Amino acid sequence: LIKAWEPTLEHYPLIGIRDEEFATAKKLITKEEVRAVTLAKLRLQDDLVMWDIGAGSGSVSIEASNLMPNGKIFALEKNAQYLSFIRDNLKKFVARNVTLIEAFAPEGLEDLPDPDRVFIGGSGGMLEDIIEAVDRRLKPEGQIVLNAVTLDTLTKAVEFLEDHGYSVEITCVNISRTKGLTEYKMFEAHNPVYIIAATKDD
């Protein structure tokens, strides 16, 4: 009798997986609340193609994959340590439709199918080139979402996107949270994240 390998899959939620469940480096991960708003802004549907550029620990790809069981997600990352995190996380959360691409964007994008959705979590100093490359390939009615934590990225991303004919909506997310088990419930702030959602003007 042969028993197939089966992941001992604890029942994780579709979205709202706790940050500490991911293999990650401190400050790398998109925090769970910001991840949820990011996924909402990506306006995902079940069967889309999504690129996740600068995938970090892969948390956005993994929850996107839970939302799109018939979708195809391509996660690009070049940093060796992050790649190791992503591999561990893809396995842990059984994200079957995420393809990991070892590449430093915009390299590595040419061979992928055209995207309906693009999430840019990190750009490694290549933001303008990445936006150009994405713009050449994004399908009609596609969406680009980019998260910025510095004024410089916020300013440049908006400028580049508008230069390429996109309308942008910027959502600033400020979260503070109490810790579950402390007696006094002190609110601790997370750094604000600017979520830029861009759609091509007709």
Place this chain on the structure above:
Amino acid sequence: LIKAWEPTLEHYPLIGIRDEEFATAKKLITKEEVRAVTLAKLRLQDDLVMWDIGAGSGSVSIEASNLMPNGKIFALEKNAQYLSFIRDNLKKFVARNVTLIEAFAPEGLEDLPDPDRVFIGGSGGMLEDIIEAVDRRLKPEGQIVLNAVTLDTLTKAVEFLEDHGYSVEITCVNISRTKGLTEYKMFEAHNPVYIIAATKDD
């Protein structure tokens, strides 16, 4: 030849449906960013039973239904105008697994199957009774999420939940957003929402 009725379903996203797509009254709806964080805090899985108490315009139930195609969602509402909104929205977004219950909670809860997840969006002054009723029925490892916009609700909800043996985590969500098509991108703030996530201590 008889052709079955088929919704002319525009392709709405699974989560992140724009607020203006819902039939609703001003200030009633849980705004799209807060809805996304609320759904994340509910930690939904595909096949759960969820109660949505004080469902308002039904936006949380509808997106929860998109996340749980095999789940069962029961939306309780008593206000006649809101019921009309929910009916329109359930139809528009083809939310097949949401059952609308016309009742003023805690009434109407007795006949429902035990919940894995409970969202309390409105309590109509019956907060303590509702939490008691929910507590008697919530399944092991269940989760309660409650959104508060006033200090009074925040204070009372935390007190009642802790009195019934729950640990609470409070997430304060402050969102500001630019309007997509304006030239100057002015950040407009939404009122903060306190999302209380409660789990029963062992």
Place this chain on the structure above:
Amino acid sequence: LIKAWEPTLEHYPLIGIRDEEFATAKKLITKEEVRAVTLAKLRLQDDLVMWDIGAGSGSVSIEASNLMPNGKIFALEKNAQYLSFIRDNLKKFVARNVTLIEAFAPEGLEDLPDPDRVFIGGSGGMLEDIIEAVDRRLKPEGQIVLNAVTLDTLTKAVEFLEDHGYSVEITCVNISRTKGLTEYKMFEAHNPVYIIAATKDD
């Protein structure tokens, strides 16, 4: 017997004058909390020269005048309605050391004494010219503070100030406030304001 005119001066606070005490148009006034932080960032001392460019309803000049009884404050404004507000407010709050200049900056700045502090509350589309004019006149160890509510002003102000050799610190202020007499204490958010504080590098 001649009795000198004496203002029936209710005892207003030095800072923290309530917004509704000022003659103003809706959305014009720097709200009381943001005004307090703005004054802190101006790092006022008792005997300084301050320019208030685009003075609006004059609230910043008036509280600055309370802090600097031996200072000299020059409030520039050109909008006829705002000028009327400022005159009413200067009289009401007995701000003796505020000089009102009817001019559209950078016009009107030439004849003023060199400033130790400059607050730019409004720039009427002349931001770069104003920053250039201010830069030629600002005294050593001077400070410029500028309040921005749009991404465009934030981006340009930082760019122009850095181009002229300034270091900038940006403080984003998000305020939500309950109304004093309501029963339920609902938190209402004010739009965020970005306070840019600039000092010249040596």
Place this chain on the structure above:
Amino acid sequence: LIKAWEPTLEHYPLIGIRDEEFATAKKLITKEEVRAVTLAKLRLQDDLVMWDIGAGSGSVSIEASNLMPNGKIFALEKNAQYLSFIRDNLKKFVARNVTLIEAFAPEGLEDLPDPDRVFIGGSGGMLEDIIEAVDRRLKPEGQIVLNAVTLDTLTKAVEFLEDHGYSVEITCVNISRTKGLTEYKMFEAHNPVYIIAATKDD
């Protein structure tokens, strides 16, 4: 020839003294932006009597003293380390009208003159007793301001103040700030502070 001792007083601002200028322990100090809003909510006038209960490092007393050269400020503190901070800071900033009282409130309040203004920065678990003691002594049209960083303090302070006949306004201050000299201007959040301003109903 006798030369009087003279402080080598660098010219510090009246309000907006940088946090790092104070002798203090990490996390003890009321941050400069919150301090400015706190002082605004205290609605100070030149010649008032103010109690600063749980004075910490004394930063609120010191800036209040700059605003009220003819006022009398009494700073209560019992923690030995904090007392040492306050003494250093009072000397450094030449705050001549601040009297330091070594006492654990409500002890130590009996011998002080009746206050026009009371700031409660820390209560050492004696919040209800302190509010009772303050209420017996506060002058007509007096103001109490209390800063809370936990839900528990916020809830209890509002409850005790309302029980004693006060109306409260709560201001939640969320600040994020870039560091002056970094290249990328990343916004770093400070934990939110709830500033409760209470006035006695007639």
